[in-house]
Amino acid sequence: MEQTELHETRVTPYQLFLTFSWITLSGFGGIMFWARRRLVERERWLTEQQFVELLTLGQLLPGPPGLNLTVMVGYRFGGWTGAAAAVGGFVGWPCLVVIGMGILYQHYGALAQVQRALAGMSIVAAGLLFATFVKVAKVLPRRSRPWLFVMLAFVGVGVLRWPLFWVVGALAPWALFAAWKEKV
Amino acid sequence: MDRVDLSALFLHSLVLWFVAVGGPSTILPDFHRYVVEAHQLMTSTEFAELYTLAQAAPGPNFMYVTLIGWHLAGWAGAATMTIPVLVPATTLSLLVGHMNERYPNAPIGRAIRRGMAPIAIGLTFASATILMRAVNHDWRGYLLTLVTVVLVLRTSWNPLWLLAAGALAGVLGLV
Numbered sequence: 069m070e071q072t073e074l075h076e077t078r079v080t081p082y083q084l085f086l087t088f089s090w091i092t093l094s095g096f097g098g099i100m101f102w103a104r105r106r107l108v109e110r111e112r113w114l115t116e117q118q119f120v121e122l123l124t125l126g127q128l129l130p131g132p133p134g135l136n137l138t139v140m141v142g143y144r145f146g147g148w149t150g151a152a153a154a155v156g157g158f159v160g161w162p163c164l165v166v167i168g169m170g171i172l173y174q175h176y177g178a179l180a181q182v183q184r185a186l187a188g189m190s191i192v193a194a195g196l197l198f199a200t201f202v203k204v205a206k207v208l209p210r211r212s213r214p215w216l217f218v219m220l221a222f223v224g225v226g227v228l229r230w231p232l233f234w235v236v237g238a239l240a241p242w243a244l245f246a247a248w249k250e251k252v
Numbered sequence: 253m254d255r256v257d258l259s260a261l262f263l264h265s266l267v268l269w270f271v272a273v274g275g276p277s278t279i280l281p282d283f284h285r286y287v288v289e290a291h292q293l294m295t296s297t298e299f300a301e302l303y304t305l306a307q308a309a310p311g312p313n314f315m316y317v318t319l320i321g322w323h324l325a326g327w328a329g330a331a332t333m334t335i336p337v338l339v340p341a342t343t344l345s346l347l348v349g350h351m352n353e354r355y356p357n358a359p360i361g362r363a364i365r366r367g368m369a370p371i372a373i374g375l376t377f378a379s380a381t382i383l384m385r386a387v388n389h390d391w392r393g394y395l396l397t398l399v400t401v402v403l404v405l406r407t408s409w410n411p412l413w414l415l416a417a418g419a420l421a422g423v424l425g426l427v
Contacts, residue, residue: 092311096415097383099312100376101404121365124372125348128364130273131340134312139341140349151346155338162311166319167330169309170302179301181423186308188396188422190387192414195400197380202405205373214370221374226381232274239371247367248359 077113079145081153087111088138089157093165097193099134101200113145117207128236135159217243256293256324258332261286265317266336274375276314283317293324393427 087106094102100123107114114122126136135158142154173179208214217239224235264286272279280303287293294302302323306316314337321333352361388394400414421427 094310094412095312096310096412096419097307097313098379101411120369120373123376124365124369125352126345127274127372127375128368129340129345129348130270131345132272132312132314132337133275135314135337135341136345139345140352143346143349144353151342151349155342158312159334159338162309162315163318163330163334165311166306166309166315167322169305170319170322173301173305179304182308183304184422184425185419186304186422187387188418188420188427189308189415190383190418191393191396191422191427192400192411192418194380194384194387195397195414196404196411197376197383198397198401199404201373201377201380202401204376208370208373217370218374218377221371222377222381224378225375226378229382232278232375236273236371236375240368243367243371244363245367248363250366 077145079113079150081146081149084142084146084150085153085157087157088142088154089161092158092162095134097190098197101193101196103134103137104200104203107141114141116204120204120207123204213246256329257291258325258328261321261324261329262332262336265333266339269336270340272340276312276316280316283320287320287324294320298323388427396421396427 091099091102091106104119108116108119122137122140123133125140126133129136135155138154138158139151142151144150146153173182205218208218220239221235224230224239225232265283268279268282284296284299288296288299299320302319303316306319307313309315317333317337318330321329321331323329325332351358355361384394384397388397396418400411400418403409403414404411418427
């Protein structure tokens with residue numbers, strides 16, 4: 069991928085803060101869909117390929133994948149302060165909202181309604197995640213090997229429900245070896 | 253109930269987050285074991301209620317730890333549970349992000365980004381499937397998931413409306 073063009077894009081920490089505030093506050097039932105929509109489609113800071121690369125690194129690193137993505141995007145476009153601003157927006161608001169909901173819950177209860185609303189919302193959130201999959205999968209080359217790894221990862225984690233750590237651990241050496249050889 | 257030992261809780265969750273490859277759901281059982289079973293800081297029901305409440309809030313899906321911390325010890329508790337989440341991301345991810353920017357064409361970096369991408373994409377598909385099967389009870393739910401996918405891919409509607417419609421449908425008992 070051409071990485072050089074990226075460094076022409078310089079984003080202020082304030083913009084990063086606002087962008088990640090928007091992503092996180094839209095993120096009912098998961099943030100990946102909203103991160104892709106904003107970073108790739110709206111701001112056009114990242115190409116689809118670059119988003120997939122950061123998503124990949126974010127999933128492989130320990131900790132929440134969305135937070136890892138936030139740190140890497142913030143750092144790429146705004147250095148240390150950019151990373152701090154992005155994380156502040158990404159984590160700050162949800163902390164306040166979730167504690168606010170905790171306070172309301174202590175006073176009013178109503179968990180049954182929350183549960184039902186959450187169930188309905190999650191059904192839509194699953195659809196958003198499928199749509200994200202369809203869009204990011206377009207960057208894969210139209211050859212069988214990458215798709216074999218997509219299928220193996222999906223079957224291992226999604227169908228057989230094996231622990232993600234072991235599925236990724238078992239597939240990673242083969243995937244890395246194949247990608248390494250391909251380049252030469 | 254034990255008195256809440258915040259420094260022990262902080263260290264425990266710090267260790268957990270450093271091994272939490274694959275997201276917050278992988279360490280949920282460990283938090284449950286620590287908070288409910290080992291230290292009896294809250295009941296299993298309270299734990300489940302707080303988890304549900306946090307999932308209904310916007311934001312990344314690790315916010316349940318913040319709410320659990322707040323429930324245990326107010327703002328200090330919320331900070332005790334939230335800061336450990338940030339540590340791996342702000343150390344390892346920042347380091348990886350830095351190397352990635354500094355050496356964009358390093359062969360090992362390329363191999364990881366290119367070779368592992370199909371696995372990450374497969375995992376996204378797996379997450380969507382797991383979520384769909386966990387929340388859908390009958391054909392109406394599956395239909396709503398399918399309609400969402402089609403609308404998102406084919407129209408430029410703001411999906412927040414879809415989420416709101418889903419929440420409403422849930423409250424009314426339609427899905």
